[in-house]
Amino acid sequence: MALDFDGVYRAEYGRCVATLTRLLGDIGLAEEAVQDAFAVAVQRWTELPPNPGAWIVTTARNRAIDRLRRESTRESRHVQAMLLHQPDEPVEVGPVRDDQLRLIFTCCHPALSPVARTALTLRLIGGLEVAEIARAYLVPEATVFQRITRAKKKIRDAGIAYRVPADADLPDRLASVLTVVYLVFNEGYASTSGELLRTDLCLEAVRLARALAELMPDEPEVLGLLALLLLTEARRPARVGPSGELLVLPEQDRSLWDRRLIAEGHELVRRCLRRDQPGPYQLQAAINAVHTDGPATDWTQVLALYDQLLAHTPTPIVALNRAVAVAEVHGPALALAAIDELDLPGYHLLPATRADLLSRLGRAEEAVTAYDEAIALATNDTERTFLRTRRARLAESQ
């Protein structure tokens, strides 16, 4: 069997760091130990061991013990060495997923800046390299490295606990975790730069959402987020055309949608409906459930759900998305009136939506101007190409 070392690293890194963090009580040490162990594995493995994760954890733990012994001139190191000597804990079974959950909540602590939360989660839970995170967020590697280093230092110095928060704090903290997972997915689904899709980020976000749902099956917003990601992910294969061009919903070949993910997403949405505690992720999941239900979208239902979402989360982005549904149900004129008062500086989808509505109203000249505005603001090549094609088609028809 071929030795897919990168695959093992991807799959096991986050889990191993989480387990070692529990054993060592220190994220930095845990990371170093796991990296050491992977370095040893590269040299020693000629074929995959039966349980690669357990191998890494055991090796990392032994390496950490050796290191702490060497350095155990300090009181705190003695304590850590003692911790590690607690005999024969079953390291690779049972609490592993809890360890990861604890680590997610630590990485997403509200005392850390939102950008640091995402970078740290991607690094520690997703096992992404600093360079990959830098590419995804269009910032220099040094910046990402600095953010992660600072965040880890703050976790240690400020005494941020490595645990899932108590019930009373859970809703607040959970919101932060869900936001990070959602952002990771979005970055994969509509990358800020370069190619449109970053499949690895999408899959990582889905995996994280699954882990959360498994651990907190009673939190409807967790199920809502998972459903939203599954239903969006299901449509990914149809989102770009043969030459990599962006395809909008009416142009997509629905036969390419992943039926298995859609079925799973629908089941989750039904579970949420039974609980009847709608939140923003559940509502967005419900909207996507309508899109993926049957041969065409029932826009009246979508609009009703957007009305609920807007009442719950009255942000200009939700209002803009709602306007798309308004156009389908009540026509482009009403939709245009609805977005005229929106203020979303720098957000290319506002002029892009205006351009589309104006062109449907036959106001081609104004539409071209709006497309120009959107093209200037779009940062992703695929989206820019999409907008340019639209603009060209419109200019031709004049």
Next chain:
Amino acid sequence: MKQYLIAVQYDESAPPETGDELREQMARTGKVTDDMKAAGSWVFVGGLLPSHATTVVRPGNGTTTMTDGPFAETKEQLGGLWVVRCEDLDEALSWASKCALACRQPVEVRPFHDGSED
């Protein structure tokens, strides 16, 4: 256990409180302090006079110079402080929330150096 400073950032440019407002605020903050004492978290509490009473002493050439006024001329100044002893940041933050609500001012939470090596 770690010690944390909970520092009240007081906006000195805001109109001064009336006597009643001040008494109510004192009652609210006093209650938080009592709760800290009951929970065994309290180490120290103190309110400060406004920054006009501040003097900065600077070292220089083996001697010192003195200037009138606070170190940083901003409208938010340190208004008072608590020191608490807590298990972790979350515990300190939950006290800080109570402090902020009682003072109706933002508070800054900062751990003390615990003497461990870096």
